Amino acid sequence: MHDTPETDGPMWVFGYGSLIWNPGFTPVETAIATLPGWARSFCMRSIHHRGTPEDPGLVLALDEVADAECHGVAFCVAEPERAHVLAYLRERELVSSAYLETWQQVRLADGREVQAVTYVIDPAHVQYCALALEEQAEIIAYAHGGRGPNHEYLTNTADHLAELGIEDTDLTYLAKRVRSLRDNSLA
Template sequence: MWVFGYGSLLWNPGFEVQEQAVGTLWGWHRSFCMRSIHHRGTVEAPGLVLALDAEDGAHCQGVALAVAEGQEAQTLAYLRERELVSSAYFETNLEVELRDGRRIEAVTYVIDPDHVQYCHLDLEEQAQIIARAVGGRGPNTDYLHNTASHLTELGIEDGDLDWLSARVRALTGT
């Protein structure tokens, strides 16, 4: 079983990974399009987390994570508890093209565009929210900066996340 990570799964998978490979998911893009009312914000002051939003011609580079043999059921239960806490994501299996040319099916969490937590904000609006939001798993800034730095370490370019990280640092003075 493979899992596709494009946000916090890059730096905090929470399960035993047997193999990791950079891969591309076609037809989707990474975006801060989900209001977070649990992990990185609250109902009163939502934060933002990344989700995969469908878009013709788009692609998202991330990491395919192979689940350790024998840990599939336990991992899926863990991921469902973590990712489906508010039903804003759909769990689906999508084809991912790995850098080495392999094509695999991976459990992937994508945004439900009809869910109340779905949003479409410009980058400045995103930065303003991320700079101040805090939720059950800590500051929204930590989520952004960890994701941006891990993408850089993996050799994955994401101009929007780089811009957001720099802008949020300017807003927060950190």
């Protein structure tokens, strides 16, 4: 069951990972946005897109943390596209039950506050993990899944956040560390 607000009009989607650089739909508006109470981290083992059941990778998820805030991108979907985009997102994001579809209050860069569909981690799910940055780097450097190498997912996300002026020190560190691990393995 999905907690979908019963509203007409446009729908907002909060992106914090691959949705930033590959939303898969055409928004009518995009805005830098902040989601309070949640932290972006590689806390979900990926057994489909960036890893396999035998050799899981890691993907970003939102972990609930009281004093945290996550900076990402909010995408506005026109009302006629709402049902189609929601169906697409559910097929993409709910491939396993590790993500939960929620509606969160996000603050846009211009000060507006909107309700946005937001996919967060289920901390009780078997794919949830809390790993040190070094262990994350070692997994991300070599894992590969149905949508490609795990390190490309990290690099694309870190690069796009940097282009948007969004600082994420953990992702910046991980991108450098994974590059170093991969370079050393090729030497």
